[in-house]
Structures are given as structure tokens and as C-alpha cells.
Amino acid sequence: MATAKKELVLERLNCASCAAKIEDQISKIDGVSQVSLNFATKKLTLETERLEELERILAEIRQIVKRLEPDVLVTEKKVDFTHRKAFLLVGLSCANCAAKIETQVQKIPGIQGAVVNFPAKKLVVELASEGSNAEILRHIKHKVDSIEPGVEVKEITAETKAPSPQEEKLGEKMELLRLAASAVLFAVALIFQFSFTTEAILYAISYVLVGGEVLLKSARNISRGQVFDENFLMSVATLGAFAIREFPEAVAVMLFYQVGELFQDMAVNRSRKSIAALMDIRPDYANVKEDGNIRQVSPEEVAVGDIIVVKPGEKVPLDGKVIEGQSLVDTSAMTGESVPREVVPGAEVLSGFINKSGLLTVEVTKEFGQSTVAKILDLVENAAGQKAPTENFITKFARYYTPVVVFGALAVALLPPLLIPGATFSEWLYRALVILVISCPCALVVSIPLGFFGGIGGASRNGVLVKGGNYLEALNNVKIAVFDKTGTLTKGVFKVTSVVPREGLTREALLEYAAYAEIHSNHPIARSIQEAHQGKVDEQKIETYEEISGHGIKVRVAGQEILAGNVKLMDKEGIEHGKEKVLGTVVHLAVDGQYAGHIVISDEVKEDSAGAMRQLKELGVEKLVMLTGDSREVGQAVGNSLGLDEVHAELLPHQKVEQVERLSREKGPKDKLLFVGDGINDAPVLARADIGVAMGGLGSDAAIEAADVVLMTDEPTKLAAAIKVAQRTRSIVWQNIIMAMLVKGIFIALGAGGVATMWEAVFADVGVALVAILNAMRVMRYQAT
Incomplete structure (x- = not known):
């Protein structure tokens, strides 16, 4: 039975606690089989098998939302039946063909979207119905075969494996043998003297050996209405050379073109392996401890609660908590940190860490599919699906560029003999063929996606997860950076530094009142108040508990009403209180309407926050802003110590969004506003910013879900590293674009002027493509400092 999937957007939803209540209430509606509310994106997704009752279900959802959050606006998205499928395109070596496959697959009935990740040789499609998978797969295979014959389409499952290095090397060897046989025949015909007929036959055999595949592809594509591609260009150019009896050049052009293509394939494969090596954090096995025995199994077979043993030198296979042992772990593959961390019993360890010294016994807390390493691998591998504007531009450019060049070459071949006295058709036809050879767009179509793919891999090596090439490119245009304070610029490690009870009340009594108020938070x-209290509180005494967003907490304990919160809470309840000017967060308390005193909690600025702010200014960020719910005095003190341009304190969650919207209006149309927060409490602001950055998101599901960029440690300097990688990527991508266009422009002009021959043209074309690919690979090894 088909399942209807409905998406709703809950605008102005700013209360995480209310979001959980809304999700719980909707899950109880009759007919709702599954519901998920993502507070970060404000998106509610539900599934039902009762399509005929969809309107009734939606009406009930609106009633629930209105009852719990009257200010929230529910807007609809269309009903769909979306299911994602991923396919491996084994043998795909043509970047231009990859773009065509993406375009053609999107036209298949039943497919709502398709993205081809060329460096990963992966096709991801969104299906409109899961029931027609076999038919859809058949259509996909037909489309792929029509564009790139020989490419095998494999649906990616847990058992799917990419071709092994040995298989890839075997394929390269077979290709080399074919090219070598053609080269030998070409050399024999070129060096030795034969009759015209014998020479023509040798050249023809050599040509068919090396270019037969290109001719077949070109003919097949033309029969399907796909005329303008590199196969067409090479076929016309070389067959034209045969027609004017330039046999050596015809064979040489095709031979060098194929050699260049082989080198390109090898370079792309190596670059893909380099990226894979950067992310080589997937564990191969887990040592499960059962009844005193150790059994080695696949990480996918381990369940939550199982006990695993991690020996020195091994990767931690799954997220868990250390229950025995002490060791140093290398976290560099995940966080970019070079200094090992010490772990002891009670400490959390994440999959992908490498155990350096002692034996660790770990209790598994997440299945492999939900583990940190699995999520990071999936993010990096699929990031190329979010294409940067430059990639989209080049894809469109290549689509129009080739036809323009073909018609331009046609004009060069036909117009001069008609308009210029003494001009011969054969001479200008040769010049036109030279133009066709040099005009292949391979250098651009291959190197630019490779550059962004490498940039995403390079960023992960520097401890930064970027969710797509579009976000990587957007980091170049950040002009306003907005920061949350607690846990972002400060350590978020609070300690009670002062307890000031009113006269007649002891310090311990005030702390106990505060501990009751904060017990569920x-x-x-x-947590700092609970630690300072030290003793236990009796939860049975708590009669009511209410959290007042942006103000504090109201709780009734054993008949007494306790208020704990900021100045706004005291003012709201009409309670007179002191006007303390202290550096830190002040929690005021009142009992049964009488002021009881205050507690001061202090936070500490991170060591690298000031350095990060200086680096961001040097990288071109014009305005640094901090938003905090803390007191004005505390906010201003932190802002002054870090050299921030603006500080806005005592803000409620919706006021933070308003400040971000105000700042957005101040920036230019191409400028970007970036917000850095913890990915949970700041989710509404993260969603509103042009680029949302989660700080210290390693291991945090909510942070990885909410943000566009995830800094895998708590270091603000990682943000500067992310921008440096983005700038490096853009620099390399534009180097390739300018170099390719310049060289091609020069050689097209030389070819039209009769200066460049086909030999020079093919060397220039192949050379530019190889240089562009090798240049793109540099970004993978970039280490931001």
C-alpha cells in the first residue's frame, strides 16, 4: 500500500519544548503512522496510509498546534511519495556525459529529481513511488546506456561494492594495450615507405582501433538527437582530416585524444582515492565481548548496549562510553586536532577515533548507521550533490558552448572560400577542423566539480564539515558574522562564584531553592547550581513545574512557590529585587512572592576566541556581532575583550531572529550573513541565516541536522579555517576556468589564422585538461593554519 508523505512548515516556532509536545500529540492522531518534527528547520513530516482522510488529519494537526502554540503559522507543502535511491555508475569516465545523464534521468516519469556526483560516480534520484522501482531502474539503465554505453548501473545497498583497485587497473591495462597496438601501426605507416593504398589501410586500421569507440558513441548519440558533444567534435575533426587526405594528423589527433582521456581517467580516479583516503575513518570490524570471549564482527552487527573492546592501534568502531581502561585517542581524522585526547571510564568516545595506548572497554550507545563516523561519511560523500553556482554555470555554459563552436567552425570552413579571392576550401576546412579539436570542454567540465569535491574533502581534513559546494562557495562572501555567546565564544563551563541570600536566609537554603527550580534543566x-548545592533534592515534593521562555522557571515545592530566573522574571511577577552590577550571570530567586536573594554564575572566554576574531577580520569579514540572552554588563565585557563591532544582550529567542533579520537588511545583495551557534538552542537563528554554523557539533545529532557547516571541535578558529579552505577552492577553480578559456581562445584564434596545426591543437586540449585536473587536486592537501 502506498504511503502518503506530507510536509508542513511551522513558521514562528521558537520553543523546543513545545515542538516535542506537538510531535507527541500528532503521533496520537488516528491514521498517522509516523511523524517527525525537526525543530531546527521547523519542518513537520508525517506519513499516513489513509489518503482519503488526509484533510481530516491536517485539520486535527492545526488544532493541536493552535492549542499549544497559538502564534505558530502552519503552511503546507504538496503531498508527495518521495523515496531516495542511490546508484553506482561503474565505468563512468566522462564528466560531460555525467551532466547529460543527470538531465535525462530527471525527465523519466516517476522521478522528481536526480543528481550525479561525478567524482564519486554516484547517481541519487528521488522517486515518486516505491512500487515501480524495477521499471524506474530499467529506464535509468536505458538512459545511461544511450549516453555512455558500457557504464553499469548498480543500486547501492549494504552489499554493493565499487570496483576493486585490481579491477580498475585491469581496465586501464586493456585500454593501454589497445592504444599501444594503434600506436605501433601508426608508427609503421609514418616511418616506412608504402604505396598510397597500403599506407591508407594501415592508417585506417590504426584509426579504427583507437577511434572506433568514439565513432560508435557519436553515431549512437546522433541517432538519439544528441549531436553536440566531444565524441561528435573528435569524429568530425578526424573524419574531415581523412577526407582531405591528412591521414597522419587524423590518426594522431584521435590517438593523442584517447591517451589524454586515459590520463584524465587515471587522474580523476587518483583524486577520488585521495579524497577517500582523507576520509578513511570507516572501521573495518568491532571486537564484541561476550561471556568473557572476544568475537570479531562487522560494525553493522553490533547492537546498542553491547560491550566492545578496542585494542591499542585500532579504530573505535562505534560511538560509546568507556567503562574500563584509560588511554590516549587520536581524534585528528574527525576533528583536525593534532593533540591526542585522554579518555577515562565515563568518557564518551566516537567512532573514527584511533586508540593510541591502553586497552579500552566500551559500552555501545549508537548503532553503526547512527554513529558519528557513518553520518560524517554520508555528509562528505553526498555534499557534491549540493552544487555551487560556479558548477551550475559551467554545466550550462558547456551545453551552449559546443554548438556555438561547431557553427563557428562551419562558418570558418564555408565563408572565407566564398568571400576571399584565392581562398581554397581544403585549407579553410583544415582550419575549421583545428578549431573543433581544441574546443572540447573537458578541462572545465571535469576539473571544476573535482575542485569543489576536493575542497569539501580538504575542509573535512581541517575539522570542518561543509554540506555542499554551494555553502563552500558562499563562505567566500561572508561580510557579517554573528555569534552566540555561551558555548561558542565562551567555554560554557559555568561555576557558582557568589551566593547572596536575603537577611534571615542561609546560603544553603538559597542554594536548595535554586536546586529545586533547576532540577529538570x-x-x-x-548544572552549575546543582553541583554547588551538592546535596540531593526530593523530587516527590515538586507539585508543579513551568518553564517561562526567556525568563526562568516557576516551581511549586511542598506548598511553596519558587521563582528562579533573570531580572525580567522578577519584574514580570512584580517582585522588588537588587540591582547588582556583577560580571557574570545573575539568577534571582523569590519564594512565595518575596525576594530571597541571588546567585552569580560566571563563564570563561575561550582561549582562541580573540585570535579567531582577528583572523576573520583579516579574511574580509566586515562586521562581528554577538547575540546573547545574558546581562548587558556580561555581554559588553565579553564583546570588548574580543574586539566585536556590536553586542546585543538580554535577548529572547525571537529577538535574536529579529536582530539577524535587521543585519540581513544591512548587507549587500551578494554578501552573506553567517551565524555561529550550538545547533540546538539557536536553531531558529541558524535557519534564518544565509549560512548556519554549528560549533562543537561532533557527536551532536541536532547540530549536524540544523547547520549548513559543522565545526567538529569547540574552537572558533575552525571558522577561519573553513573560510580559508573556501577561498583556496575558489582560487583554484577560477585558475582552471581562466587558464582553460585563455588557452582555448588563443588556439582557436591561431587555428583560424592557419598558424596552429591539429597536432598542436590536440596537445593543447589534452594538456589543459590534465593541468586543470592536477591543479584541482591541490585543494585536497591544503592545510589551513
């Missing part, structure tokens, strides 16, 4: 301030 995981906020760092709440």
Missing part, C-alpha cells in the same frame, strides 16, 4: 547554568 540540562542548561549549563542549571
Whole structure:
């Protein structure tokens, strides 16, 4: 039975607690089989098998939202039946063909979208119905075969394996043998003297050996209405050379073209392997401990709660908590940190860490599919699906560039003999053929996606996850950087530094009241109060508990009403309080409407925050802004110590969004606003910014879900590293674009002027493509400092 999937957007939803309540209430609606509310994106996704009752279900959802959050606006997205499928395109070596496959697959009935990740040789499609998978797969295979015969389409499952290095090398060897046989015949015909007929036959055999595949592809594409591609260009150019009896040049052009294509394939394969090596963090096995025995299994077979043993030198296979042992772990593959971390019993370890010294016994807390390493690998591999504007431009440019060149070459061949006295058709036809040879767009179509793919891999090596080439390119245009304070610019490690009870109340009593109020909160301030209290509180005494967003907490304990929060809460409840001017966060308390005193909690600025702000200014960020719910005095003190341009304090969650919207209006149309927060409490602001950055997101599901860029450690300097990688990537991509266009422009002019021959043209074409690919690979090894 088909399952209807409905997406709704809950605009103005700013309360995470309310989001959880809304999700819980909707899950109880009759007919709803599955529901998920992503607070970060404000997107509600639900599934139902009762298509005929969809309107009734939607009406009930609106009633629930209105009852729990009256200000939230529910807007609809269309009903769809979307299912994602990924396919491996084994043997895909043509970047231009990859773009064509993407375009053609999108036209298949039942497919809502398609993206080809050329460096990863991966096709991802969104299906409109899961019931027609076999038919859809048949259509995909037909389209792929029509564009690039010989490419095998494999649906990616847990068992799917890419061709092994040995298989790839065997393919390269077979190609080399074919080219070598053609080269030998070409050399024999070129060096030795034969009759015209014998020489023509030798050249023809050599040509068919090396160019037969190109001719077949060209003929097949023309029969399907796909005329303008590199196969067509090479076929016309070389057959034209045969027609004017330039046999050596015809064979040489095709031979060098094929040699160049082989080198390109090898370079692309190596670059893909280099990226894979950067992300070689996938564990091969796990040592499961059962009844005192150790059994080696695949990480996918391990369940939550199982006990695993990690020996020195091994990768941690799954996320978990250390229950025995002490060791140093290398986290560089995940975080970019060079200094090993020490782990002890009770510490969390993440999949992908490498155990350096002691034996660790770990209790597994997440299945492999939900582990940090699996999510990071998936993010990096699929990031190329979010194409940068430059990539999209080049794809469109190549689509129009080839036809323009073909008609331009046709004009060069036909017009001069008609208009210039003494001009011969054969001479100008030769010049036109030279233009066709040099005009192949391979250098651009291959190197630019490779550059962005390498940039994403290079960023991950520097401890930064970028969710797509579009975000990597956008980092170049950041003019305003907005930061949350707690946990972003400061350590978020709060300690109670002062307890000031009113007269007649003891310090311990005030701390106990505060501990009751903060017992259900995981906020760092709440935890610091609980630690300072030291004793246990009796939860049975708590009668009611209410969290007041942006103000504090109201709780009734054993008949007494306790208020704990900021100045706004005291003012709201009409309670007179002190006007303390202290550096830190002040929690005011009142009991039964009487002011009871205040507690001061202090935070500490991170060591590298000031350095990060200086680096961002040097990288071209014009305005640095901090938004905080903390007091004005604390916010201003932190802002002054870091040299920030603006500080806005005492903000409620919706006021942070308003500040971001104000700043957005101040920037230019091409400028970007970046917001850095923890990915959970700041989710509404992350969603509103041009680029949302989650700080210290390693291991945080909410951070990875909410943000466009994830800094895998708590270091603000990683943001500067991300921008440096983005600038390096853009520089290399534009170097390739300018170099390719310049060289091709010069040689087209030389060819039209009769200066360049086919030999020079093919060397220039192949040479430019190879240089561009090798240049693109440099970004993978870039280490931001």
C-alpha cells in the first residue's frame, strides 16, 4: 500500500519544548503512522496510509498546534511519495556525459529529481513511488546506456561494492594495450615507405582501433538527437582530416585524444582515492565481548548496549562510553586536532577515533548507521550533490558552448572560400577542423566539480564539515558574522562564584531553592547550581513545574512557590529585587512572592576566541556581532575583550531572529550573513541565516541536522579555517576556468589564422585538461593554519 508523505512548515516556532509536545500529540492522531518534527528547520513530516482522510488529519494537526502554540503559522507543502535511491555508475569516465545523464534521468516519469556526483560516480534520484522501482531502474539503465554505453548501473545497498583497485587497473591495462597496438601501426605507416593504398589501410586500421569507440558513441548519440558533444567534435575533426587526405594528423589527433582521456581517467580516479583516503575513518570490524570471549564482527552487527573492546592501534568502531581502561585517542581524522585526547571510564568516545595506548572497554550507545563516523561519511560523500553556482554555470555554459563552436567552425570552413579571392576550401576546412579539436570542454567540465569535491574533502581534513559546494562557495562572501555567546565564544563551563541570600536566609537554603527550580534543566547554568548545592533534592515534593521562555522557571515545592530566573522574571511577577552590577550571570530567586536573594554564575572566554576574531577580520569579514540572552554588563565585557563591532544582550529567542533579520537588511545583495551557534538552542537563528554554523557539533545529532557547516571541535578558529579552505577552492577553480578559456581562445584564434596545426591543437586540449585536473587536486592537501 502506498504511503502518503506530507510536509508542513511551522513558521514562528521558537520553543523546543513545545515542538516535542506537538510531535507527541500528532503521533496520537488516528491514521498517522509516523511523524517527525525537526525543530531546527521547523519542518513537520508525517506519513499516513489513509489518503482519503488526509484533510481530516491536517485539520486535527492545526488544532493541536493552535492549542499549544497559538502564534505558530502552519503552511503546507504538496503531498508527495518521495523515496531516495542511490546508484553506482561503474565505468563512468566522462564528466560531460555525467551532466547529460543527470538531465535525462530527471525527465523519466516517476522521478522528481536526480543528481550525479561525478567524482564519486554516484547517481541519487528521488522517486515518486516505491512500487515501480524495477521499471524506474530499467529506464535509468536505458538512459545511461544511450549516453555512455558500457557504464553499469548498480543500486547501492549494504552489499554493493565499487570496483576493486585490481579491477580498475585491469581496465586501464586493456585500454593501454589497445592504444599501444594503434600506436605501433601508426608508427609503421609514418616511418616506412608504402604505396598510397597500403599506407591508407594501415592508417585506417590504426584509426579504427583507437577511434572506433568514439565513432560508435557519436553515431549512437546522433541517432538519439544528441549531436553536440566531444565524441561528435573528435569524429568530425578526424573524419574531415581523412577526407582531405591528412591521414597522419587524423590518426594522431584521435590517438593523442584517447591517451589524454586515459590520463584524465587515471587522474580523476587518483583524486577520488585521495579524497577517500582523507576520509578513511570507516572501521573495518568491532571486537564484541561476550561471556568473557572476544568475537570479531562487522560494525553493522553490533547492537546498542553491547560491550566492545578496542585494542591499542585500532579504530573505535562505534560511538560509546568507556567503562574500563584509560588511554590516549587520536581524534585528528574527525576533528583536525593534532593533540591526542585522554579518555577515562565515563568518557564518551566516537567512532573514527584511533586508540593510541591502553586497552579500552566500551559500552555501545549508537548503532553503526547512527554513529558519528557513518553520518560524517554520508555528509562528505553526498555534499557534491549540493552544487555551487560556479558548477551550475559551467554545466550550462558547456551545453551552449559546443554548438556555438561547431557553427563557428562551419562558418570558418564555408565563408572565407566564398568571400576571399584565392581562398581554397581544403585549407579553410583544415582550419575549421583545428578549431573543433581544441574546443572540447573537458578541462572545465571535469576539473571544476573535482575542485569543489576536493575542497569539501580538504575542509573535512581541517575539522570542518561543509554540506555542499554551494555553502563552500558562499563562505567566500561572508561580510557579517554573528555569534552566540555561551558555548561558542565562551567555554560554557559555568561555576557558582557568589551566593547572596536575603537577611534571615542561609546560603544553603538559597542554594536548595535554586536546586529545586533547576532540577529538570540540562542548561549549563542549571548544572552549575546543582553541583554547588551538592546535596540531593526530593523530587516527590515538586507539585508543579513551568518553564517561562526567556525568563526562568516557576516551581511549586511542598506548598511553596519558587521563582528562579533573570531580572525580567522578577519584574514580570512584580517582585522588588537588587540591582547588582556583577560580571557574570545573575539568577534571582523569590519564594512565595518575596525576594530571597541571588546567585552569580560566571563563564570563561575561550582561549582562541580573540585570535579567531582577528583572523576573520583579516579574511574580509566586515562586521562581528554577538547575540546573547545574558546581562548587558556580561555581554559588553565579553564583546570588548574580543574586539566585536556590536553586542546585543538580554535577548529572547525571537529577538535574536529579529536582530539577524535587521543585519540581513544591512548587507549587500551578494554578501552573506553567517551565524555561529550550538545547533540546538539557536536553531531558529541558524535557519534564518544565509549560512548556519554549528560549533562543537561532533557527536551532536541536532547540530549536524540544523547547520549548513559543522565545526567538529569547540574552537572558533575552525571558522577561519573553513573560510580559508573556501577561498583556496575558489582560487583554484577560477585558475582552471581562466587558464582553460585563455588557452582555448588563443588556439582557436591561431587555428583560424592557419598558424596552429591539429597536432598542436590536440596537445593543447589534452594538456589543459590534465593541468586543470592536477591543479584541482591541490585543494585536497591544503592545510589551513
